[in-house]
Amino acid sequence: MSAPQNITLIVDGEENQVTEGTTGADLYGTRREVVVVRVDGELKDLDQPIPAGAKVEAVTIDSADGLNVLRHSTAHVMAQAVQQLRKDSKLGIGPYITDGFYFDFDVDEPFTPEDLKQLEKMMLKIVNSNQRFVRRAVSETEALAEMAGEPYKEELIGLKGHSDEAGEGANIEVGAGELTIYDNVDAKSGEVVWKDLCRGPHLPNTKLISNAYALTRSAAAYWRGNEKNKQLQRIYGTAWPTKDDLKAYQERLAEAERRDHRRLGAELDLFSFPDELGSGLPVFHPKGGTVRKAMEDYSRQRHTEAGYEFVYTPHITKSNLYEVSGHLDWYRDGMFPPMHVDETRDPETGEVVKPGQDYYLKPMNCPMHNLIFRSRGRSYRELPLRLFEFGSVYRYEKSGVVHGLTRVRGMTQDDAHIYCTREQMKDELTTTLNFVLDLLKDYGLDDFFLELSTKDPEKSVGSDEVWDEATRTLAEVAEASGLELVPDPGGAAFYGPKISVQARDAIGRTWQMSTIQLDFNLPERFELEYQAADGSRQRPVMIHRALFGSVERFMGLLIEHYAGAFPAWLAPVQVVGIPVAETFNDYMLEIVAKLRAQGIRAEADLGSDRFPKKIRTASKDKVPFVLIAGGEDAEAGAVSFRFRDGSQDNGIPVDEAVSRIVQAVARRGN
RNA sequence: GCCUCCUUAGCUCAGUCGGUAGAGCGUUUCACUCGUAAUGAAAAGGUCGCCAGUUCGAUUCUGGCAGGGGGCUCCA
Structure with missing residues (x-):
């Protein structure tokens, strides 16, 4: 056996002469925090000999x-x-x-x-x-x-x-x-x-x-x-x-547990899941209903501004609709079993004289919107036609997956379907993506990335060419947004590829939010048509999109994101007025009345609790503005603020206080 | 759907080695209450998730069902 040769290693970027057979332990033996080495990009045990010429880096236990x-x-x-x-x-x-x-x-x-x-x-x-x-x-x-x-x-x-x-x-x-x-x-x-x-x-x-x-x-x-x-x-x-x-x-x-929306939902009296209704079917209490209404109202306003039109559709339908759409083929297991109605039997023989019909609870809104599109002839001049609905859908989620507001059996989608020409498709998708991101920001989310879900060969309809075109278009739009884009091969719905927007919340967890799906197939199945400028009949392209996903789930996310302390515009109670003593009840009521006149959700706490207890109660309810009035304030025609962080702003003239609050709500600040 | 744990007052939870139960918060009432996270006292409130079985007797043991938690699988 010859004596060991010297070899050259590149150790943490510098060339080193070492004996053949040198290990990571030899190089880093004195540094206890080094647990393995990266050798030419691969992680290796410290006791492994390092080959000549290799690039070696220390990997510390906290990396x-x-x-x-x-x-x-x-x-x-x-x-x-x-x-x-x-x-x-x-x-x-x-x-x-x-x-x-x-x-x-x-x-x-x-x-x-x-x-x-x-x-x-x-x-x-x-x-x-x-x-x-x-x-x-x-x-x-x-x-x-x-x-x-x-x-x-x-x-x-x-x-x-x-x-x-x-x-x-x-x-x-x-x-x-x-x-x-x-x-x-x-x-x-x-x-x-x-x-x-x-x-x-x-x-x-x-x-x-x-x-x-x-x-x-x-x-x-x-x-x-x-x-x-x-x-x-x-x-x-x-x-x-x-x-x-x-x-x-x-x-x-x-911290995540303290923010759990199921816990906060009960503590803040927002919603509950009565056993009597069944698993995954929430009811919203007045406070939760107020939050939800604020969320929906603002969404409606923005949709109106963005050129959407509002439609309403029923919660149940005859089976034929979902045969045409293909849902019964692909998602029957995810749908509630049908109600069989209108069957007539001969009272004596028991024989069926008139066959009944199966009705299904709707799991998706798109087929109904297609019927609205198809209700009369459409012109290219109407396109893009954007139909929006807060549409309630019912899905028979497996019993083990139902979870708080994030996975329910009855939910309301902020659902819209956009019908456009192939030429309009790309612009429309770009506009839609920007609209989505912009709106999510107004609800306080600002850290996003995108996921592109592409065809699952086992679960899809339509030709490859059509899928390729749709996928390419979505990819281009996604890339143009400048956001990080993560591929999700095989994650698409059966009728088309989708972009989904993922948001990170206040403590860094990611939530799948909005989806934008391109669909050439349902227009085909429903034989949707419009008349083009040249008089020919053309098939529109359909874009499915939901921003919140479901209103319920989005509310769950917002509760956890804000840890229950909603920004003023969403808070169920925006202002609680606390008089320092009973003498000032009337003074406080006047202030509250002024706020209410401006559309502010304000209440006065006139209960028999003592002053500090009322402060504590308002604090636990996470009310954004606590107004306090005592002798000093009343004499000056003023009122004092106490904010959620405990800070104060005393002796503010009443009119100024009202306008501060009104502005804070209008600003939708957090 | 599968595995596992859980279910006692409106909420959070004690407790009964099988003899039908208790606290804190909340609620109601009374008294007190002029400055930033709990004033005091009293009262009301429970077929111990539901249905069977074992037992003289079940909230307690056994089984089924429902609802919930944590995972797995799934998530149009």
Whole structure:
């Protein structure tokens, strides 16, 4: 054997001469926060030799990649603990996810919350025993031999090379290249205490996990994400570089919980879901109704200004309409079952003498709008024809997916269908996208990106040429907006591609908002026509668009975005007047009357509570303006403001106070 | 739809190892109350989600159904 050669590496941008066989650990051994290295763009374990000429960069535990490695390694530690606790458990997959990780297990009995607590303790033991993660390449035969008794791992080995078919997270286990097994080696004894088929990379040792992890919940999940497969038990967890990071994360979750629209909806008396009505069917209380009305009124105003016309259509229809539209073919399962009516039977024989009809609750408004278009001959001069409706639709959502206001069975779409010529299509789409973004901004959202959903070959109608043209047009319009554009292959509805606008809320979560869909197919199915300038009959193009998506869902989003503290123009109660003592009740009522005369939603709190209690009540109700009047104010013909942040503005002349409030509402500021 | 957990006063939750229940907030009443997040007292309010079964007796145990939470799958 010859002596090791010197090789050149580019370490963090600088050329370095090192001995052959140098590892990441050799380069960064003194920096504990370096957990893996990036070698020519790929993440590698610290103990792997680095090939000559490679570009090497340190990956620290608090970087995005470093966190993923930390979480993946924590998942392994958890799996090791699970196999100690449940000897019968078989390993599924265990990838990192946003903010954490999960691992799936086939176990005889589901995990209990007590199990999770015990597992956390067992994990700490493993972490403290400072096991090393050691990578080992194996052949397929070896892998199968070592994973005997782990049926799911064996299945994954068999799938290697087709990892895109293997299902969610599976490529983290087997990857694309060689098969590898990671041994967990006890620091003292050198014994292999646990192993798993995994492509890595991993932390050098378990000590780096420290105590900044938590197991958060357990739930069932289908093996390889397929409903037809067996359900495994999944445990979710989270892991962070330090305990403080973990606490900050838990605080973020707590903040999201405080903002939960279902909780705030009850606290602020906005809406409820009476059991008597059934799952996913909300009722809006007066305060929620006020918010909703403010949302809708402003939307109507803007639609009028943008050249939309208003239509109204019924909630149920005979089945034929949805046969023509194709909905019964594609979405029957998502529709409420039909009502069979008007059937007549012979009273004696019981035989049907007149067949009945099936009526369906409407799941979408578009077919009805098409009938309005078709109700008389149309001229090119009428186009673009923009039909708008707050249309209530009913969808038979599966029982497990109904969720607060965001996923309901009865909802109202701010739905419009635009009929235009092919030549107008692109301009109309551009105008529509700008209109959508502009309007969303007025409701306080300003951080957007776009998603372009393209054809699902399994679920579509119409020719390829038509789809291509529609998709190209949408892509051009989306790109012209300058917003980030994310592809969503196969995400389109059966009748055409769509752009959806995604918005980030005040705490950084993304919500799918508006959709703009291009449709050449329904005009075909409904044989829609207009007469062109040359006298010929032409088929219009149809654009489906909804801004809020559903009014209910949008309200849920706004509640969470504002944490229940609506901007003044949306707030159910905009002003509460609190007299300092009973003597000033009449003075306060006069001020409130002046505000009401200006269309402000103002109330006076004349109850028997003492003054500070009334302040507290208004505060808890998140009222934007609290007006206070006592002796000093009354003598000066003035009133004092108390704002939601606790700040004050005292002794404002009444007329000025009124106009301040009126202006703040008109400005739609937040 | 599947897995799992849950359902006690309007709300948030105690409690009964099987003998029909309690707190805080809220509500009502009375008294008090002149300056920025809780004045005091009293009262009302529950077939312990619904339906069966076991039992002398079920809010408590068992089963079914409904509603809800967390996931999975789905989301025109």
